[in-house]
Each structure stands twice: as C-alpha cells, then as structure tokens.
Amino acid sequence: MIHFSHVTKTYEESWKALRDVTLRIRKGEFVFLTGHSGAGKSTLLKMIYMDERPDNVRGGQVLVRLGNDCVYDSKTSPENSIQGFRRKMGVVFQDFKLLPDRNVFDNVAFALRILGKRPKEINGAVFEALALVGISQKRFAMPYTLSGGEQQRVAIARAMVHNPYLLIADEPTGNLDPKNAEEVFAIFKEINARGTTVVMATHNPDFYLNSPFRRLELKQGELLNKEIL
Secondary structure, eight states, X not given: OEEEEXXXXXOGGGOEEEEEEXXXXXXXXEEEEEOSTTXXXXXXXXXXXXXXXXOTTXXXXXXXXXXXXXXXXXXXXXXXXXXXXXXXXXXXXXXXOOOTTSOHHHHHHHHHHHTTOOHHHHHHHHHHHHHXXXXXXXXXXXXXXXXXXXXXXXXXXXHHTTOOSEEEEESTTTTSOHHHHHHHHHHHHHHHHTTOEEEEEOOOHHHHTTOSSEEEEEETTEESSOOOO
C-alpha cells in the first residue's frame, strides 16, 4: 500500500529531514512511527498524505496505493490530482483542528458537504462515524464545550466519515491525559480491526512496547530498523 524507495528530503540550509528512507507498509497493517522530536516523523507522514515530496535530484520515490485504481507516485502524479488521493485517506493531528464555529455534527459533515453528498447520505455517514468513536450524544455540542479527549474523538470521526483506506495519525494523544490517551488508542485499534490501514506517530512507549504491531523508528532522519524489500 505504501512504499518509500531511498527517500531523502532536504529543507533550508541543507537540513535533511529524511535520509535514504526505504520502507513498505502493507494493506491492513497497524504501524507505529517513533523517534524523538525532530527525527523526521512528521515529514515522513507528510510524504504519505502528499504535503511534501522527496528532493528533486536523487530524492527517491513514494508510492501510495489506495484501492485498485488509485496510485499516487511522487515522481509522476500531478499536483491537481492530490485532492482526489487525499479523499481516500484520513488524517488526525495532535491539535484537533476543529472548526470553532461549527458543532460536532457539522465538523464531521463538513468535508462531505463540500463534495456535494446528499443530506441523507451525509446524515448516515456522520452518525456512523460518531458512533464509532462513542460521541453520538455530543453531536450538537460546540468544540469549546468539549474536553480534549472528546475533541480528538470528533477529529477521528471527521477523518473516518468517508471510510478511508488509510488513517494517518500524527501524535494524536500528545495533548491528552493518560486515561483519554488510552481510550483514543483503543479507537485506533478498533478502526484497524475493521480493515483500515493505520500509521500512527507517537512518543508514548506504553502503546508500542509489548505490542503486536510493527514499529518504524527514526533518528535524525534515518530509519533505524531498515527493511529488506
């Protein structure tokens, strides 16, 4: 599903955020992405959801397959095709990024309305997504009335409302207390159990130590547990 081949990303002043990274994430996997701050985790995730591309010269290649007929290639896919690819994935961030002037239901429904979905279809999808994260009873609440854990559940529902092939989570529990963090992590495991591929960046060793899920560790832009593909 996701294939990085010798990917390098250089920012200003020759700082290499990623250095010759090669990896593969298969359909249906749950994969942890770990490493200290500045290790390159967010840059790697941005490569997956097409917010960054490898260096132009000898920067390698990123391939992301979302379904049978949707393949993103960092070398050849045009910029105007990226929005179509992103509609087949969901992204969750540490800081929730909810619309402050919309209630829970409207935050989750927002993307579907932009796509022109019918009201009946939107209502069904939103209620299903809110039920998945256990927050249906808060559907008319405004974001400022919610706890951090509740806001993150809304963000997850928004990411899942269109049944994506892939869910990317960038430090999704970083702003949560241990109890809420564990509950949110349980939601990600349930999403994966239903068949969605999950890639989760985290600093929390309680999640990945003694876990059956694979871990990819970055250090100063290099992948420590290199794979033979």
